[in-house]
Amino acid sequence: MATSDENAHGSADGGGPRTDLKLVALLETIKRRGRVWEDLAAQYGVTNPDPPWKVALDATCDLLAGDSLVLPTARVVPGSCALPGVQRRAEEDDLSATIYADVPFPERQLLALAHSMIKHGLLDEEELARRVKLVHERLNSA
Amino acid sequence: MSNKPHEHKPAPMVDEVSDFEALEIAVRELAIEKGLFSAEDHRRWTEYVHSLGPLPAARLVAKAWLDPDYKKLAVTDGVKASLAVGVDWINSPPTGFGTPSDYCNLRVLEDTPKLKHVVVCTLCSCYPRPILGQSPEWYRTPNYRRRLVRWPRQVLAEFGLQLPPDVEIRVADSNQKTRYMVLPVRPAGTEGWTEDQLAAIVTRDCLIGVAMPKPGVTTNIKRPVHPAVHPIHHDH
Numbered sequence: 093m094a095t096s097d098e099n100a101h102g103s104a105d106g107g108g109p110r111t112d113l114k115l116v117a118l119l120e121t122i123k124r125r126g127r128v129w130e131d132l133a134a135q136y137g138v139t140n141p142d143p144p145w146k147v148a149l150d151a152t153c154d155l156l157a158g159d160s161l162v163l164p165t166a167r168v169v170p171g172s173c174a175l176p177g178v179q180r181r182a183e184e185d186d187l188s189a190t191i192y193a194d195v196p197f198p199e200r201q202l203l204a205l206a207h208s209m210i211k212h213g214l215l216d217e218e219e220l221a222r223r224v225k226l227v228h229e230r231l232n233s234a
Numbered sequence: 235m236s237n238k239p240h241e242h243k244p245a246p247m248v249d250e251v252s253d254f255e256a257l258e259i260a261v262r263e264l265a266i267e268k269g270l271f272s273a274e275d276h277r278r279w280t281e282y283v284h285s286l287g288p289l290p291a292a293r294l295v296a297k298a299w300l301d302p303d304y305k306k307l308a309v310t311d312g313v314k315a316s317l318a319v320g321v322d323w324i325n326s327p328p329t330g331f332g333t334p335s336d337y338c339n340l341r342v343l344e345d346t347p348k349l350k351h352v353v354v355c356t357l358c359s360c361y362p363r364p365i366l367g368q369s370p371e372w373y374r375t376p377n378y379r380r381r382l383v384r385w386p387r388q389v390l391a392e393f394g395l396q397l398p399p400d401v402e403i404r405v406a407d408s409n410q411k412t413r414y415m416v417l418p419v420r421p422a423g424t425e426g427w428t429e430d431q432l433a434a435i436v437t438r439d440c441l442i443g444v445a446m447p448k449p450g451v452t453t454n455i456k457r458p459v460h461p462a463v464h465p466i467h468h469d470h
Contacts, residue, residue, distance in 0.1 A: 231259075
């Protein structure tokens with residue numbers, strides 16, 4: 093059942109270190125300053141276990157992974173998707189155990205995704221910083 | 235119903251924009267602008283994910299408890315059996331727009347009094363989302379993933395599930411194509427219950443296999459999350 097050619101994953105413990113753990117200044121600022129959902133929910137008396145943006149985050153992760161989510165790892169053609177699912181999850185595991193270890197879930201998942209996207213050149217840190225600032229201004233403009 | 239406007243008390247809401255919320259939006263917007271995916275695909279996927287939850291899987295179990303023929307179908311062809319609870323693995327989104335992340339082979343693992351199944355994804359967090367919704371945090375952690383396959387009895391005990399030594403435990407490791415859910419043993423004290431009553435006690439944890447259904451229990455336990463302290467390059 094847990095075996096065989098059906099399981100295209102390979103070993104969970106194999107491979108050794110694989111993630112660029114160098115800090116990203118923007119994400120460190122957000123980590124330090126950002127208010128996590130469990131605190132906001134407690135303050136405002138909201139009972140949702142997850143922040144409303146969690147579903148959008150999951151969608152982003154899945155869409156970046158494309159068909160890599162259903163293909164055996166060895167058959168994922170490099171460049172066929174923006175960020176293969178297994179690679180993203182492996183990096184999330186590494187980042188969650190190290191530089192984002194003190195951040196609760198799903199904020200940790202979000203930081204790890206942004207971190208991976210920056211390290212893989214899918215996003216530029218300065219561009220992302222500008223956009224975060226812009227989004228803040230937009231959402232607070234009413 | 236009263237005609238007086240604004241008499242009801244509004245539901246509480248978070249009245250501030252967090253840095254994390256802004257970051258999620260910023261990442262998504264830039265990904266769309268760079269052509270990594272389209273806004274339309276993201277909207278459709280988000281709607282799809284919003285619609286997911288553990289209820290269809292709970293209903294599948296309840297139906298199987300009540301109908302022996304349906305139970306046979308469930309354990310032999312989980313994908314086909316899912317149709318009866320409104321889940322179409324092959325034709326439902328997201329396959330409609332080219333991201334078939336959940337098109338796979340669902341296997342329904344039938345427990346017996348002497349056999350207990352429990353589900354994991356050792357590599358990442360593969361999960362039968364179309365029928366069970368999003369995975370809980372603990373399911374994603376390396377700590378659960380690594381320890382369950384080595385010491386399942388111990389891990390289940392931490393969830394409050396103490397199994398006698400003569401009960402065999404089988405761990406099912408999910409992957410890209412094959413996902414699993416557990417069909418637990420119908421508990422005593424549910425004789426004469428309706429499908430709705432039965433479905434209510436089949437919690438997410440029962441469907442993963444870390445709990446067993448019990449009359450009166452309709453919620454999952456809140457489980458603390460622990461780090462995995464051994465670096466992944468260690469030879470265990």
